């Protein structure tokens with residue numbers, strides 16, 4: 089079984105909600121990323137989403153845009169990110185790692201090369217923000233061949249018909265975007281999310297994880313009551329931004345933010 | 356059957372032009388794009404909609420635009436006859452308004468009270484602000500901070516028209532970044548906002564509908580050529596940024612095998628220097644940005660490359676997906692004109708014909724100038740004079756060292 093499916097099976101047995109942190113690889117510099125990943129796991133992460141920096145991150149707000157800029161100052165590329173995952177795997181063979189990013193870097197590397205290298209490095213899933221299932225017919229089979237799970241987004245604007253298509257193609261978990269907007273926005277409506285998740289559950293058994301707008305223990309707990317997992321990005325990335333002068337100290341700060349969410353979810 | 360007859364049947368149902376185009380967007384926008392596609396499909400063959408569009412083009416834009424025989428310039432160059440399709444004479448001064456009139460009608464049908472746009476040279480922003488004023492729609496225009504600086508006149512025009520211009524400080528602070536920010540706005544405000552994209556790029560159905568709205572340029576030019584030249588022209592030339600004015604001129608001629616077509620990209624300091632905005636000419640790798648797959652300037656890691664051009668309207672790392680296909684199948688030849696050649700053509704047309712072209716259009720003129728002298732006087736070139744140069748006076752003055 090894939091690490092992601094394994095993790096959700098275990099969580100389900102324990103009756104716990106998945107906590108999924110996102111950080112951008114190479115932010116503020118490539119040498120820090122693996123340490124941050126371990127710190128996130130120590131603070132209770134169930135899955136780590138590692139952002140692939142892109143010059144034009146269309147779905148992201150200013151916080152993650154700036155993270156991409158910091159990472160790209162060091163020319164952080166997919167090949168470096170595979171090295172990071174490989175290094176992470178030396179100490180952690182269990183925590184699933186999902187790469188999240190935009191299609192162009194993958195397109196430039198080549199779909200097959202990407203799939204081979206991601207698998208070899210120990211990546212478990214891939215979420216390509218600007219590749220809906222309709223455009224995935226070349227890449228999805230390659231992901232399957234290399235045991236990489238295709239993770240797709242569902243949005244508040246997704247129609248029921250589209251949701252069914254996405255559920256049919258999705259693997260690992262569904263990433264429900266809690267609001268109309270870019271990452272880092274702050275107008276999450278838990279009741280609306282709950283209603284949408286209810287609709288989705290009719291067409292899928294996949295775990296439903298919610299991202300966008302989760303910033304602290306309270307919002308994590310509120311979403312955790314209705315979802316199978318909560319995804320937190322900008323709240324962590326802004327800690328990295330604040331600590332960019334002293335990146336060694338950031339790991340503790342990440343642990344504090346995520347640890348609070350873990351506690352709130354498990355309470 | 357002509358060699359290229361199947362090119363008029365594109366895009367396919369999923370918005371693909373061969374390997375190009377498509378709808379590469381994050382999920383939140385999928386629904387809005389499906390809705391837009393449905394709205395457009397239902398209206399494109401609706402006689403009432405077409406009549407309203409044609410009426411606006413005639414009485415508000417001032418179409419048809421003339422096909423002008425640049426006799427003096429042709430004689431000076433000593434070769435082919437050069438004809439100028441005078442899109443500069445349209446209301447607001449460029450071809451861009453053809454598309455904004457069309458999309459504004461779609462916005463009206465969709466009932467959304469707000470429109471947004473991205474703009475480079477400011478011409479599309481002005482055209483959008485203009486139709487928004489006329490329809491009483493709220494209008495926000497995203498513009499790269501560098502372009503706000505080099506196109507000040509158009510920025511103030513948009514203010515006067517009641518639009519808000521939002522300078523974009525991220526990335527390279529040009530057209531690509533303006534489009535990023537407009538897309539982010541659209542994701543956030545998709546319920547009440549219609550996004551008027553200004554060129555034949557973006558996710559499906561934009562490349563198709565922007566093409567269709569601009570195709571009036573080529574339809575007129577075809578009729579005018581038959582009337583004024585007595586036959587179809589030998590060559591069509593247009594500048595290519597995203598590619599909407601070129602697409603508009605070329606599309607109605609695509610099945611006329613005897614008509615050669617040349618798209619002129621921004622050569623900047625020279626394609627060989629790497630400082631340019633000519634993805635087709637430079638054979639940039641395939642890539643995905645702003646919702647479609649196309650030729651796209653990026654580095655080895657897949658990060659979008661910086662572009663360079665004296666003209667803000669062509670300063671874009673990608674190109675409309677239909678042009679990408681037309682390059683591959685050999686229907687259109689794509690070349691580049693360098694900044695210095697462009698400025699020379701700008702000055703020359705102004706002096707010799709009393710017509711001041713936009714710096715974008717001057718790219719097409721620069722190539723026409725070179726080509727004309729290699730052809731015979733009984734051969735005919737139609738150049739799309741996509742816009743007027745008033746907006747560029749400050750840029751040229753600065754190059755001349757003149758301050759106001």
Ligand SMILES: Cc1ncc(COP(=O)(O)O)c(C=O)c1O
Pocket residue numbers: 449450451475476477478479553554555594595596597598599600601667668669713715716741742743
């Ligand atoms: C006068 C003029 N011509 C051409 C362009 C380039 O756009 P496109 O390639 O879509 O025609 C612009 C864009 O701003 C313009 O203002």
